[in-house]
Every structure is written in C-alpha cells, then in structure tokens.
Amino acid sequence: MEKINKSEEEWKKELSDEQYYILREKGTEKPWSGALLKNKEKGIYQCAACGNDLYSSQTKYDSGSGWPSFYDPISADAVDFEKDTSFGMVRTEVKCGKCGSHLGHIFPDGPEPSGQRYCMNSGALNFKKQD
Structure with a gap:
C-alpha cells in the first residue's frame, strides 16, 4: 500500500478540529458520543483523514464499550499497530495503514473468529454506505 506523508500543517488544514485531535494528536472522543x-x-x-478502507460493516458489533467496535480489519x-504506554497503561494503538493516523486501540476480548476488539473513534472514521 502506498503511504501518505503530509506535514501536520497540511493535516490541520484538511481536518476539523475534532478530527485533528483524534487522528493526529491521538485523542479519544467521549464514550457513547460518536456518530457511528x-x-x-x-x-x-x-479513515477520515485519507479515505483508506478499514472495516466492513459485516465485522462491526456492539461491544458495550461506547465506541464503534470491529473484530477484524478489511x-x-x-x-x-504500535505500542502505547500513555496514561500508565500498556495498550496497542491501531493506526491507519496508509496515512498513520490514530484510529483507536485493539483489545483481546472480542468475539470469534478473531477474538479481537478493534475499539475505534467515530471521529476517526467515515462511512460509505453500500446497497
């Protein structure tokens, strides 16, 4: 996959303040607040930053966590993935494979077949409806 490399100034011009906070500053939206x-x-x-296809609605499920959750990427x-040691925790950050933007985190408590919970921020995602 061809990678996208832009300066933070370029990202700041293209993204809303909330999107920039989540995608580029590794922020998190409040639980239960996301549009998706x-x-x-x-x-x-x-990916709300670059349009990279990330997840299919077929792998989305209600994890009860307050954020959109998926059990597998597309x-x-x-x-x-990147190790995240912020806030005194050890977690695995999930980033867009094309532009490197922060999407959320992955946890080993998801449903089968993967057993993984990709816990994503709605603000990091766009949705493309299919018929």
Missing part, C-alpha cells in the same frame, strides 16, 4: 456508534447500515468504514495492511 449505533450505525447498523451496510457499508465500509474508512485487509491485513489496512491498519498498523
């Missing part, structure tokens, strides 16, 4: 949390339509969830190279 209860979305049940069929389609593809994309492809192996759709996302990247």
Whole structure:
C-alpha cells in the first residue's frame, strides 16, 4: 500500500478540529458520543483523514464499550499497530495503514473468529454506505 506523508500543517488544514485531535494528536472522543456508534447500515468504514478502507460493516458489533467496535480489519495492511504506554497503561494503538493516523486501540476480548476488539473513534472514521 502506498503511504501518505503530509506535514501536520497540511493535516490541520484538511481536518476539523475534532478530527485533528483524534487522528493526529491521538485523542479519544467521549464514550457513547460518536456518530457511528449505533450505525447498523451496510457499508465500509474508512479513515477520515485519507479515505483508506478499514472495516466492513459485516465485522462491526456492539461491544458495550461506547465506541464503534470491529473484530477484524478489511485487509491485513489496512491498519498498523504500535505500542502505547500513555496514561500508565500498556495498550496497542491501531493506526491507519496508509496515512498513520490514530484510529483507536485493539483489545483481546472480542468475539470469534478473531477474538479481537478493534475499539475505534467515530471521529476517526467515515462511512460509505453500500446497497
């Protein structure tokens, strides 16, 4: 996958303040506040920064966590992972595989078949409806 490299100034001009905070400053939206949390339509969830396809609605489920959750990305190279030791915790950050933007975190308490919970910020995602 071809990577996107932009300066933070370029990202700041393209993204809303909330999107910039989440995607580029590794922020987190408040639980239960995201526009895509209860979305049940069929389609593809994309990176709000670059449009990279990340998750299919077929892998979305209600984790009860307050954030949109998925059990698998749309492809192996759709996302990247990085160790996150912020706030005195050790977690695995999920980043867009194309532009490196922060999406959320992954936890080992999801449903089968993967057993993973990709806990994403709605503000990091766009939704493309499919018929």
